[in-house]
Amino acid sequence: MRKLIYFFFFAVVLILASCTYYQFHLESRSTVENKQPQGISVEEAPDFKAIKNLAQRKHAFFSYLKPGIRYENQRTQKERDFLLNSRKGIESGQLSQAEVQQLAELSLLYSVKIPVEGPDLVWLDRMLHKVDVLPEALVLIQAANESAWGTSRFAREANNYFGQWCYQKGCGLVPLARETGMTHEVAKFKSVQESIHRYFINVNRNRAYRELRNIRYQLRNEGEDLFSNQSAIQLTNGLTKYSERGVDYVKSLQAMVRHNQKYWEDAPEEAPKTVK
Template identity: 80%
Template sequence: MRKLIYFFFSVVVLVLVSCTYYQLHIEESRSTVEDKQPQGIPVATAPKFKAFKNVEQKKHAFFHYLKPGIEYENHRTQKERDFLLDTKENIESGALSQAEIEQLAELSSLYSVKIPVEGPDLKWLDKMLHKVDVLPEALVLIQAANESAWGTSRFAREANNYFGQWCYQKGCGLVPLARGEGMVHEVAKFKSVQQSIHRYFINVNRNLAYRKLREIRYRLRAEGQDLLSMKSAMQLTNGLTKYSERGMAYVKSLQTMIRHNRKYLQDDSVTTE
């Protein structure tokens, strides 16, 4: 029975391998949750951030606009993590159900963690748990503010792109006005802000460039720290040196922004224009 289960699992994995390049690099036509508006998250029109004259009102509006989407992505990620943890015993005993096999195969594809030929084992599970985890709301909000100039950038307004995410197929997004000679990237265009947030979560949780962030988060969790706290957000910024060509200067700018915007990040009141 165990051999039969692993045979089926191997078939599932082989079917998924054909789109590995796509998943690792672009994911531009992926027909999964990232291309759909999640239930419970309204398709809200972004406030006209450029129209705000009062800086405090603009910051409040910006954070409150993005918070529901970030909460949704953290909830989704936590559910994925809980599922992985719930399957630990069955992985160890080799007693996975067909439904578990299919879902594990889907998650392995989404997070680019290759499953052993013999089937998932505890070493594979540990690699997955390094990637499938929540991100502090403050970190996501501050990166969005930094990358989108508080929602006023051309890419935020015209492409729903709040995180400066690139794509590499002609016509996949907007061509940067200052794109260097010989460069072919575009700034990705998203159907919704929620899609942009989702791609950001997947990018940070999967891309090799942010492995350091994930190692810091893994250590914090092992120490029993609150991963959603402002303190954790500050520590995780140290794993984002490769998010920008500015390197450590970029990290320092994020840390400064977190400190300077603490009162807005912690404010849960509803703000209107």
């Protein structure tokens, strides 16, 4: 029975791999292209540039992004819960076909290769390092930093609130100050929600942010509240590679968390809409 399960598992993996092979090369990465999340989404962005009062702009910015961030955390938590609930089946080899297929999909989405013998507890632990929530404060502050509070060209014209790059010609907007010889563009998204979704996947999957995931894993094991502002500050230490500024970038994020706490805590959350 166990051999049949493993055979089915790898058949699913091969099918999924063949379907995503084109995307691997399209993005010049060994990662799977993510589907646009369905369900709760933020509305079309307001004109933040027209809000001249800085305090009001910050309130509006945080209120606008909260529902989308909350949705992504709920999505990620569901994936994590599924992995945790699969532990007994992985240990015993008694996984259903539906469980096998979903594990295969998650393994590709988060770029964690499954052992030849099938998923084991070591593989599961590696997955649990990646599939986890992000503090709302961290996401809000990075969005504020990277998009200049929603006023940047990339936020307004490309729905890109996190400065995310792409490498296929025409995939986004060419930075005006791009250095000679550089070929990257700033990715263009269909919606702000897609930008938030891709940010989550990037931070949870990219090897550049492994230190952030290790910090988060330790905090969870110590029973700390991952949604606290203090956790957000600690996780910024794993983002030195997010910007060429390195440590200075991290320090600026930490200062922003401390100085803007009152704005997101007081900001009313906009009512979400349903994505059709």
